[in-house]
Amino acid sequence: MNIPGLTTAHVAGAAIAARRMVTRDTEPESVVTAINGKSLIIGVTTAISSDEGDHTDVIRGQLALVVFGGTVKAGQPLTSDAEGRGVPAAAGDWYLGFAECDGEENDVGSVWIAPGQAAAVAAN
Numbered sequence: 001m002n003i004p005g006l007t008t009a010h011v012a013g014a015a016i017a018a019r020r021m022v023t024r025d026t027e028p029e030s031v032v033t034a035i036n037g038k039s040l041i042i043g044v045t046t047a048i049s050s051d052e053g054d055h056t057d058v059i060r061g062q063l064a065l066v067v068f069g070g071t072v073k074a075g076q077p078l079t080s081d082a083e084g085r086g087v088p089a090a091a092g093d094w095y096l097g098f099a100e101c102d103g104e105e106n107d108v109g110s111v112w113i114a115p116g117q118a119a120a121v122a123a124n
Contacts, residue, residue, distance in 0.1 A: 005062025005113075008043070011113060012050040019067045020084030021096050022058055031058060037079030037093025041115060044096065059113065066096075066111045068103040075099060076092050077118055078111055086111060092120040 011111030013032040021034040025047045035039045038054035043058035044066045050056035069085030072078065077095035086109070089095040094117050100110035 007046075007057050007065075008060055009055055009100065010037065010058055012052055012054050012056045014052050016045055016050045016056055017067075018045055018049045019046050019065050021066065021073040021078075022056075022084065023080075023085065033083050033084035034080035034096075035084070036119075037089055037095060041080055041096045043113065055069065063100060063110050063112055065108050068074050068105060068107045068109050070105050072099045072101075072103045074101050074108075074111060077116070079118075085107040091116045091118055093118050102108050 008122045010031040013030040016033050021044050022031040023039050023084040025032045043060040044064045046057045052109040066086045069081035069087040077089040078100045079089040081087045081092040097111045103109040
């Protein structure tokens with residue numbers, strides 16, 4: 001089943017693997033692999049990997065497939081590991097969205113794209 005959503009075109013600021021989370025690069029319209037949850041994650045790449053300078057499509061809104069970077073449970077907010085794979089977000093992390101299924105490292109699973117930032121732990 002095809003569920004149309006928002007996909008935008010960008011330029012890869014470095015090589016980006018398929019189905020990885022991305023963040024904005026320093027150049028306009030450029031994206032790079034997200035390496036953690038410390039900056040806004042704007043979307044996930046399609047099934048096509050990109051070399052530096054290539055145009056790359058970024059899925060920005062809908063259900064999308066992403067490679068998991070560890071154990072994931074349905075409903076968990078997902079942020080990026082150092083390779084752009086989806087992992088559970090910690091307090092204060094930016095997240096791309098919510099896992100639609102359980103999975104393990106290197107599984108391809110579904111994420112419902114709804115970006116946000118996990119609440120930080122209150123200091124006592």
